[in-house]
Amino acid sequence: MLAGLALWSLAACASGGTATTEVDPLPSWNPTPVKYALVDFVERVITEGDPRYLPPGERIATFDNDGTLWAEQPIYFEVLFALDRVRAMEADHPEWRTEEPYASVIANDPERLARLSQADLVKIIAVTHTGMTEQAFEADTKEWFATARHPTLQKPFPALVYQPQLELLDYLRAHGFETFIVSGGEVDFIRAFAPEAYGIPPEQIMGTTLGYRFQEVDGQPVIDRLPEVMINGDNVGKPVNIHLHIGKKPVLAFGNSDGDLQMLQYADSGDGPRMMLLLHHDDAEREFAYDRQSHVGRLDKAWDEAKKRGWTVVSMKNDFATIFPATPANDD
């Protein structure tokens, strides 16, 4: 496996001419077997003549978002956005002050919030995510990303992306990979921060998809967001979205929870070289520790499947040298 690290120093010399020191493309990954396996995989698939060589068009990598590229505790950030939006929309909806589930959200009382049911959350997501144009929703999300702070980590949400994953995305793209996000979150919510945070353009982002309606309003074409789910992007929706948006099986797929199981199964079922990864959140000190019992980002069945199939389990504690970027991603 040491050959992998040797390869990147050779590559640096060959391409640079004057390069004399080794350039580590993944400085925020500890020098563990996981890092060597990643570099070995990439170096082989880009090397013509290697039995594992893949032409650029086949170098498709898909990443889950919540818990894989950025944090997801204490609850998916999109839910926090929805709760904040209900409070921001209160002025236009005075009736919400006495109407549940909105009244509990406006009161912002932890006990009442904890009692919200799944049906309540669906209502909250619906009123905050639909019934407006794309343009209006984009403005809502961008404002939130610019101003909101994580409740315990006290940082803007776009600063809660994982530095090792930013390096991995860059490393893959520098070697001809296309890097896609395949999320259970709503696609336009992710598009509001991910292009800047990860360098992934909107056309390479997919997720849960609502109904859209095109119409002309006062001579201006607009797209309205409808209160219906066209594609549920989690679980079995991940391979469906991959087929719809990419039309090819990924050769590298990276998730962190049972919601990513089908994406990994689907990607792993293709011919040729493949690498499947799961990020295990086992670092209560620097981030969060959760797996089989967690309500958010549960890692249970996918973990068993990883052991059975030899997928790579990445330990946040052991494999990540750093967790978050030193400078918030949105302060550039």
Place this chain on the structure above:
Amino acid sequence: MLAGLALWSLAACASGGTATTEVDPLPSWNPTPVKYALVDFVERVITEGDPRYLPPGERIATFDNDGTLWAEQPIYFEVLFALDRVRAMEADHPEWRTEEPYASVIANDPERLARLSQADLVKIIAVTHTGMTEQAFEADTKEWFATARHPTLQKPFPALVYQPQLELLDYLRAHGFETFIVSGGEVDFIRAFAPEAYGIPPEQIMGTTLGYRFQEVDGQPVIDRLPEVMINGDNVGKPVNIHLHIGKKPVLAFGNSDGDLQMLQYADSGDGPRMMLLLHHDDAEREFAYDRQSHVGRLDKAWDEAKKRGWTVVSMKNDFATIFPATPANDD
């Protein structure tokens, strides 16, 4: 407008060093105002400092497929595929020999075929496009593209792409544009020939989208094609697909019929430099001539809108120096 052509000779000199002759990136386009306008648009949006400069990520071009990138007469080629598939499937469906609309298709009697209703066609599309895995459908389409011939032009269908458009796609990509197909046709049908024919990868192809279901069969993950329409990719479905798949407004959009009207309206509504084009089929001698009265590829409302908004109408007769490639695109 002559400045446009001057620009590409300058560019050839600057980049080549030894280039002494002008290199025309669009040899199959006649030197008409349309060609000058196209080259002028592209040269300006790629030139830093020009008020119309666009960074690469905004250089999004969308093309309709039927009638814009390849022919569509006497009827959409996908319908011809469906009719051929019914005949190929007859052996497994002996009951079809006496059951309409299949019996008429199997008999292949022009008079009976002409009497098929829209509902009949929907049935025929459904049995030939759904009820199988993605893998099986891909095999069906690829076999058809390799063997079927156009009824009057007597060529394989992938040879009926327009040479001037192949050059335009190459020219755009060489200047940092991403080129997408936005079709009313079914997305996986198009993906079976378009990557090879146009150099457009599956992830940049969108169209009418059926229901997909992911499941494991004998331990193998498969995607099944369901007899339901998730997205009707024509008309108002074009801006919806563009938003879903790209998430940005195209700066160049090229269509040929009323089915492209909303795509052009949507693309034209963005800020900054834009170019909207419609291909007018007015060349009965070399291809086909049809517009306001045609059942296939009707160009009526979109033509009026083009005149009103100053969109570019491309005359196949006057602006295309050649129509089809000299060598079939699939014989490389």
